[in-house]
Amino acid sequence: MSKKEYQPKFIYFAASWKHKHAVELLTEYYRERGFLVNSFVELEGQFETSEHGPGISLDQWINSPDGEKCFRFDIDSAMGADLVIYIGPSGTDAWAEVGAAYAKGVPIFALYAKGEQSGLMRRMVSKWFDDYLSCFEASVKLLRP
DSSP states (O other): OOOOOOOOOEEEEEOOGGGHHHHHHHHHHHHHTTOEEEOHHHHHHGGGGSTTSTTSOHHHHHTSHHHHHHHHHHHHHHHHOSEEEEESSOOHHHHHHHHHHHHTTOOEEEEOOTTOOOOGGGGGOSEEESSHHHHHHHHHHHHOO
16 A cells, blocks of 8 residues: 655635735745745735836726736635635735635634624634644644644
């Protein structure tokens, strides 16, 4: 009997830009431990210097080709992940990503922080955590049984 080769599991962090540094740190932490991560911070950060960066309105950027590229990346990453981790409190875009992932049957974990205002829709989250280490341990148990 041949040993089944390990396939890295794919994580997506659903979060607001105000959590940029947390997303960067968690992305590095998970990658160093063998997980794959699609980071909206890495993709969307490159547009700060593009023609659709500063100097245009948010609506113009959202409706631009760069905005479309980022939207597709974010939504496809959330729906195609093996696990989505929501970092709270975040806004409507992060919750939309959670909803899309939930609709596809993707498990969702969440890091709780003071100020979280989600209501009934928080039921989409399988488990809430107060710290990233507990969340990571649960991620390993879920994705590497």
